[in-house]
Amino acid sequence: MVVGTSSHAGKSTLVAAFCRLFARAGYRVAPFKAQNMSNNAAVTDDGGEVGRAQAMQAMAAGVPVTVDMNPVLLKPQSDRTSQVVVLGRARYQHDARQYYDRVAELWPVVTGALDRLRATHDIVVAEGAGSPAEINLERYDIVNMRVARHASAPTLLVGDIDRGGVFASLYGTVALLPDEDRALVRGFLINKFRGDPSLLDRGFAMLEERTGIPTLGVLPYLDLSSVPAEDALEWAERGAQRNEETVIDVAVLRLPRVANLDEFQPLIAERGVNVRWVAAPGQLGEPDLIIVPGTKSTMADLAWLRERGLDHAIQSRRAAGTPVLGICGGFQMLGTDVVDEQGVEASGSVAALGLLPMRTVFHEEKLTRRVTAAVARESALWSATDAPGTFDGYEIHMGRTVGVADAPSFTIDGRADGCVSADGLVVGTYMHGLLENTSLRRAMLARLAARKGQRLADSAPPMSADQAIDALADAVRDAIDLDAIGAMVGLSLAIR
16 A cells, blocks of 8 residues: 555555556556545546546556546535545535545445455555545545555555655654554655755664664656646646747636546647646637636536636637637536536526537436547538547536537547537537547647648657656666565565
8 A cells, every 4th residue: 555644745656656567577456546536537448437546557557447446536516515426426415524424334335346456456556545644534534544454455655755844744644643554554655856865864764763664765756747647737837838849829727626637738748839727818818729628517617717707708719710629518618508407516507608509408417438439520620531530538527418419529439429610610529538649639739730820840749648657667666675565565576
């Protein structure tokens, strides 16, 4: 098990690295996170919903992602409430107290999922959440040391030295754990270090004197921009890199409840493309493309747009000829109105941006599925002639949109999806992941450049997620004591 002194200590990426390293050694390995909180979700082959981090870790392990790898997923809908997804299906909408009242019934779900994975894999790499020393929440724990106790799992504690105070964080975390949990912590890892690791040696010695726990490695500060991110807003600010090579300028709305923003990482990595995150009209400028991304709360984020005047700014840019792309919740915002008669988000109806001739009605049943699609109609972004024949993606939404049959943007598994405006400038779709398809993404960029009488310079495609995970695994392999970790789990880690 991998736990951290805090959120964002590097647990998710380390689990991915261990999954890849164990898989290279010839073991069948699976990731596991009992409870995740994220609006970045992935869809399993059978239509279940899990955290994107667990899908990335499953990719690292070389196995299909399943709902057992993330049996409980919390998707924040407001500052106080979350949708609770259990074994891949949306079950409840709860605030924190309501959720904590359910942990007794969720614990058997967690242990059942973990036991199934352990029965079918040589090793399971479990990930904690936040810190295992949240002493005010210990009685509600179903994701940290209670999981380690259930599996008698040797546990690694990771500290982020880039935040400062890493020795105090490691020592304090262990000191706050009860004896039976402290006994499971078998090693420390230091993450995100810049400089000469030998400068830390005295600290390691003193830490082991006080705790009896050795430090098993110091990981350097790594560029993880090509590794699928769990919390995309951590790297979002790195997108604005306009320079003399910039040909295409893309503005993505930074919605409060943005979902699956990690799907734009490949776009950010393209040479000659500048991606900016926009939260106010004055930031919009004159982009070559505006993207309204997915959101967990379409109606609330529509209200947020209006409060800031972004609705008028987008409408003005569209009138001036700027293409607009809406994905999932962003697609819903581009229609005439959004109706919620069943109280899925917020009862009632709201006017949308009016850029596409369609309307959305929310339903209690969520649609989650992996899909194969093709371009259905000419637009400012794509045509059937310059786009690939088919490409893969996924859907996660509770709305049903009507009025699109005459002008669909794509066909998904043989049915109409999305909508294109009469002049082709506005495109909407329910499909996430379309810009992760290299051929489709580059076809769009070529069209946007041609609208300006320019072209993008030829360049190799950005590093793939699989290549990025390989590079991550190599860096972890070179920085930690794999023999000690192999001994903990009774496996020989002859890792390439």
